[in-house]
Amino acid sequence: MFSASPQKTKKIGEIFAKNCLKIKRKKGALVLGLKGTLGGGKTTFLQGFAKGFGIKDRILSPTFVILKKFSIPKSKNQRFPNFYHIDCYRVSSLKEISSLGFKQIISSTQNIVAIEWAERILKILPKDTLFLKFCFVGPKKRKISCGIIKNKANQSLITNIFKELALRAF
Ligand SMILES: Nc1ncnc2c1ncn2[C@@H]1O[C@H](COP(=O)(O)OP(=O)(O)OP(=O)(O)O)[C@@H](O)[C@H]1O
Numbered sequence: 001m002f003s004a005s006p007q008k009t010k011k012i013g014e015i016f017a018k019n020c021l022k023i024k025r026k027k028g029a030l031v032l033g034l035k036g037t038l039g040g041g042k043t044t045f046l047q048g049f050a051k052g053f054g055i056k057d058r059i060l061s062p063t064f065v066i067l068k069k070f071s072i073p074k075s076k077n078q079r080f081p082n083f084y085h086i087d088c089y090r091v092s093s094l095k096e097i098s099s100l101g102f103k104q105i106i107s108s109t110q111n112i113v114a115i116e117w118a119e120r121i122l123k124i125l126p127k128d129t130l131f132l133k134f135c136f137v138g139p140k141k142r143k144i145s146c147g148i149i150k151n152k153a154n155q156s157l158i159t160n161i162f163k164e165l166a167l168r169a170f
């Protein structure tokens with residue numbers, strides 16, 4: 001899918017979030033792995049993603065902070081109280097991530113976890129991580145794509161999201 005502006009990328013993020021809230025996790029957190037080039041729009045997407053959860057705080061590109069936890073307001077959903085934004089750009093070893101309680105975070109069904117530069121910590125990501133790739137196409141144009149999805153729940157999540165996006169004629 002293509003986005004022609006930061007606003008559109010945010011809107012796509014918002015639609016993703018709303019659909020994520022409908023999911024019921026049987027095991028572990030819902031983990032989104034964001035890959036792609038510098039300035040591809042990962043953080044921009046997550047700004048819309050957080051908005052979709054009703055989170056009012058600003059989502060920033062963490063310069064020194066690797067992990068930030070946000071509370072998802074109860075009024076928006078009953079299943080996921082927490083949203084974690086993790087940015088692995090500056091992560092130099094898996095230990096660094098492990099020491100932040102990463103295992104616990106991804107093992108709770110109450111958490112939604114979005115990880116920028118997920119390719120840096122592939123080894124410790126859950127098998128059913130949903131990967132999104134952000135590519136720079138032109139000054140304002142980005143391509144957002146997902147790879148092959150083997151997991152049934154993720155497959156239906158993506159199908160629903162794409163249906164909704166198609167209706168909006170992006
Ligand atoms: N269609 C678009 N979608 C998203 N961002 C866009 C788009 N067009 C222009 N931009 C601009 O590109 C930049 C994207 O930066 P952003 O921080 O979201 O990327 P990133 O993938 O998180 O980068 P990093 O790898 O540094 O974390 C922003 O300055 C944004 O305004």
Ligand SMILES: [Mg+2]
Nearest residue numbers: 042043061116
């Ligand atoms: Mg970023």
